[in-house]
Amino acid sequence: MVDQEQNNPSNFASGDVTDKYGNPADRTKTGGWFAATIILGTELSERMCVIGISSNLVTYLGGVLHLSNSESANIVTNFMGTLYLLSLFGGFLADSVLGRFKAIVIFGSIQALGVCLLAISTSLPSLQPPPCSGNHVEYCAPASGKMMAMLYVSLYLTALGAGSVKSNVSGFGSDQFDVEDPKESGKLIYFFNRFYFCISMGSLFAVTVLVYIQDNVGRGLGYGIPSGSMAFCVLLFLVFSNKYRYRRPAGSPVTRIAQVFVAAWRNRKRSLPSDPSLLNENEYGVAMGPGRERISHTDQLLCLDKAAIVDPSMNDPAKQSPWKIATVTSIEEVKMVVKLLPIWSTCIMFWTVYSQILTFSVEQANTMDRRIGSFQIPSASLQVFVVGGIVFFTTFSEKVLVPTMRRWTGRPQGITSLQRISVGLFLSMIAMLAAALVEKKRLDVALQHQLTNKEKAIVPISVYWLIPQFLLVGAGEAFAYVGQLEFFIKQAPVSMKSMSTGLFLSTLSLGFFWSTLLVTLVNGLTGHGGSPGWLPDNLNRGRLDYFYWLLTVLSFLNLLIFFIFAHFYKYTEESTGGQKESKSFPLKEIDSRGRAEKPGNEELEIYSDV
Template identity: 45%
Template sequence: MGKSSLASRKWNFFNWYYFCMGMATLLALTVVFYIQDNVGWGWGLGIPTFAMALSIIAFILGSHLYKKLKPGGSPLVRLAQVTVAAVKKRKEKLPEDATLLYQNREMDANISVHGRLLHTDQFKWFDKAAIVREAEAEASTPPNLWRLATVHRVEELKSIIRMLPIWAASILIVTSSSHIESFTILQARSMDRRLSPSFQIPPASLSIFSNLTMLTGLILYERFFVPFARRFTGNPSGITCLQRMGIGFVVNILATMVSSFVEMKRKAVAARHGLLDNPKAIIPISVFWLVPQYSIHGIAEVFTNVGHLEFLYDQSPESMRSTAAAFYWIAIAIGNYIGTLLVTLVHKYTGEKRNWLPNRNLNRGRLEYYYWLVSGIQVVNLVYYLICAWLYTYKPLEEVCENVEGEDKGSCNAGELELPRKESA
């Protein structure tokens, strides 16, 4: 019961986290944008500034409610120590019995509050960092961590290495979605955006449909999809974070394919009215033709982005969860940079006469070809992701057992080697 309720609370946390981010974006695209456009930039910039000040005050007032742990040192330094120790002992032979590798509960206490990582057989070369030499076994002083690492610290490095292929797959998802903030806006500018004779939808505000779909999707996911899936899987979260990401990958491919069909429709209407050579003309086709691709992208976010964030947080070592959250944003940054690089290469190598992405007249371009190219890249990326997810091994944590009354909780995993510690007088 405890494990299930914990998993459910964790799952709710990530959905609510992304829901709050979506609400903030929605307010920025509606209220703040309207004030900037109709009242003035002074108020438009002043309101977000005031909101940030309130958030800082709320953070300071609420910080005492958090459970604070003693710092356990830099996680990056620990990864470096394991690597250096393994290199120094590269000629050592690993023991056949993994319980002979070095363990030290006291040393790992601050970085393994919720359970130590157990030994795994993957990347066994790094286990050499935990080999105890004879001189180290006889020493009564704490070991030099640049020469001897605990199994928990070795497994921290292994966990990060295991996560990297899954993390890398998410980069191309960001790349494939980068056109939402560029080419789709150019398409919207050439389409009929009138809601009334006096009001037009600003092109950049179309992303509101993606946010609305994402916010609605998160609620439906939590209230309906998870209870339904739980009946078949027995998983408190309905499906695993890797399965959630995989569904998002498929939905994202569908979104890009829809983008291609909409562009072909837009150009067909432009050709029918003789507007292909007039880049500033408003083509008589409703801008709401772009809504389906925005909405499908919103659905993809419910699965891919939230699943990715949950995966990084859940599978990273306990002491490196803030670093894992940074990985999430690093993937977004790299994905956008690769998107820019892809556009540059396509523009450069598709020629001047039949350029897919011309500088001045999108009507004479081949934007639909670009969308098909991105769809193909995503299909390859999906195959890569499925292979990585199939081979992925979830991190193993020690089990904590309930002992008889009057005794402390202990680990169920016995037979661990710890070096002798010098007793104080």
């Protein structure tokens, strides 16, 4: 009887997932919340490492290594930009060669090593310049090439590890829930919010406990704690390897995308058949390779359909080179990725705004009154209000907003991912508006007290004036991050899930790099002819408020473009038989009920939760 229950097909998870040994995954023994909890803990530790570095690195670069404000800001944004750019590399390796489990283990170990090296480099006096003599910055000895080299090695090892872990951990977590099982699919609805809640808890610990340790005890311990935590989580992750559900690598997604474009170009002069069923397709799912699902033909981007035109002279299309003829499923996978790109491009600006919270907002705080009695708040700890905004609005979304919208719209997830993103973009714009107004007030107070030319002077204005910009960015991130993560994972092909997560994370990368470019351009255009420019080392002589106004205007324009792209986006939905199809009607994203209509006034849901 026990053997019959264990071999009952209904116990096996769907979607071509296996256990550790390559056998069909048993729902009763693998996956679910136990496996997901270990994965969530790994992400929490990863976030402790990254935020523990990025949130307070600018104070170390300026205060210990004696770098300028703009150079310090650019090092931080370049580090974060590279980290998220390398998430594409990690996603590519997982999808094509390693699988998500091996990728997390390998790159998690690299991340722990990188943070360990950073702890060493910030602890040894031989890797730091001597302290400044007096209070005059011009007498500060700059960091040597050897010191900067050690810093860069540790930072970019961390970036390689953290970026590759991040591109796989969310996808691997969602693999632990069976979308065909009603009980497990219901749990998946909450996985993304809880995933981000763990990110927030790791960030909260970093900007409070770790930042305090770094400023008051030592950076060696401040970086050593997250390094040890990551190493422990990788070990724990390995110990429970038999509890996970695995999805076999389906081959290089980049190669498959290239094959479709090359085949379509080869057939560009040929006419499409009037009946799409005459296009090339494998008859059996097994022929498509592991981890892939049949996708129905859609009437979008028909130019790519030419890659599947069957030449009558072909004896067996299935045996032909994929560089000459592709299948409908391969073409539809490429279409799904291409459809993501317009939305992807408008998500970049949010992270440019976010990068200011890690850089210039911290430098603002350094010039303001941070005292609470005899205790002085570390400048980087103001980011606790970012985390507070994230935690509050994530909880509000899960406990109040989603249930309310679910009852109103009838959709399981309550609001669509694009609606979440739009809220996040709007709040980031308001955050920069608030930042510009507060900075103008800070400059006015500095002028009134004749502190404009005193670089290290503390302006008599409370640091609490900065809370709105931190809180608004946190609130925006609660919507934008969850919405983007959900959108890119659910709207991408199953076989390219890790790569699609990397595509999402690349928006963060380009957002940070865009900030670096903006800072460089603004310094170059405004800091010449004897003018200190908008972003000098002495912020009391600069016009940081103008820079914030520039970001406000750019955010507004970006939001308008996003609304246009969102209005015409067509969600890819699950259909019967494990296939996917794309609804052939325009997205009514801003519609009050979140619904769209086909001819005949038949109301249809525009979005289906996985």
